[in-house]
Amino acid sequence: MAFRNILLSAIVVGIFSGLLYGLFQHFQISPIIYAAEAYEVEDIVATPAAHGHSGTAGHHEHNEEAWGPKDGAERIGYTIGADIAIGIAYALFMISLMALHNLKANKPKLTMMTGAAWGIASMIIFFAAPAMFGLHPEVPGTEAATLENRQGWWSLCVALTAAGIAVLYYAPVKLKLSGPILAAIPHMMGAPMPEHHGFANTDPQAIEALSQLTTQFYLFTAVGMGIFFVLLGALSGLAVQRFVKLNA
Numbered sequence: 001m002a003f004r005n006i007l008l009s010a011i012v013v014g015i016f017s018g019l020l021y022g023l024f025q026h027f028q029i030s031p032i033i034y035a036a037e038a039y040e041v042e043d044i045v046a047t048p049a050a051h052g053h054s055g056t057a058g059h060h061e062h063n064e065e066a067w068g069p070k071d072g073a074e075r076i077g078y079t080i081g082a083d084i085a086i087g088i089a090y091a092l093f094m095i096s097l098m099a100l101h102n103l104k105a106n107k108p109k110l111t112m113m114t115g116a117a118w119g120i121a122s123m124i125i126f127f128a129a130p131a132m133f134g135l136h137p138e139v140p141g142t143e144a145a146t147l148e149n150r151q152g153w154w155s156l157c158v159a160l161t162a163a164g165i166a167v168l169y170y171a172p173v174k175l176k177l178s179g180p181i182l183a184a185i186p187h188m189m190g191a192p193m194p195e196h197h198g199f200a201n202t203d204p205q206a207i208e209a210l211s212q213l214t215t216q217f218y219l220f221t222a223v224g225m226g227i228f229f230v231l232l233g234a235l236s237g238l239a240v241q242r243f244v245k246l247n248a
Helices: 002-037 073-104 112-132 147-170 178-189 204-243
Strands: none
Touching (some): 002 204, 073 112, 112 147, 112 204
C-alpha cells in the first residue's frame, strides 16, 4: 500500500511539476535556444565517433545521421514529455526520501512548507552548486569541455553537495563542519573547461548576439529551475503528509 501511494503520488506530482516547467521552458527558454541555433556552424572536421547533443550546457554538434524531433509541434511535444518524465523521476526520488525521513529521522515531520525547503535544497544540489560555481548553462554553439568529463564532474558535485547538506542537517553538531567541506571538494578540484573559451561561430556580430543570449539563458534557466524544484518539493511534502504513511 505504501509503495503504491508513493508511486501514484510521484506520478501526479511529477506530471504537474514537469508540465508547468515545460510550459515555462516553451515560452521563456526555448526561444533563446532557437535564436542561438541560428548562429551555429557545422563542424569542419568530422570524427569517427557519433556526435550528440550536449544539452543545455555545452557545444552542440551535428550529425546528418542523428535523429531529432522536427521543429514545431513534434519538438515541443518531445520536450514537454521529457520534462514530465524527469519530473516523475525526481518526484519518486524525493517522496521516497521524505517518507524515509518521516519514518527514521528524529526531526519534524514534513509538510508542504518544509517540503518547499527541500525543493530549495534540491535546486542547490542539482542546479546552483554545479552551475553557479562550475558548469554554467550555455546556449547552443558554446565551446565546452568533452561531455564525459562534464557529466562526471556534475555527478560528483551533485553527490557531494547532497552529502554535505545531509550532514549539516542530520549529523551531530561536532560533525556538521564536514558538510561544507564535502560540498567544496568538487569546486576545489575545478570543473572541466574547454581549451578555448567562446563560441564556435567567430563572427563578431554572432559573438555579441550569443553573449546576450547566454546571459538571458542563464537567468531564465535559474528561474525555471527555481519554479520546478520549489513546486516539486512543496507538492511532495504535501503528498507525504496526506497520502504516504510508513510504519516502523
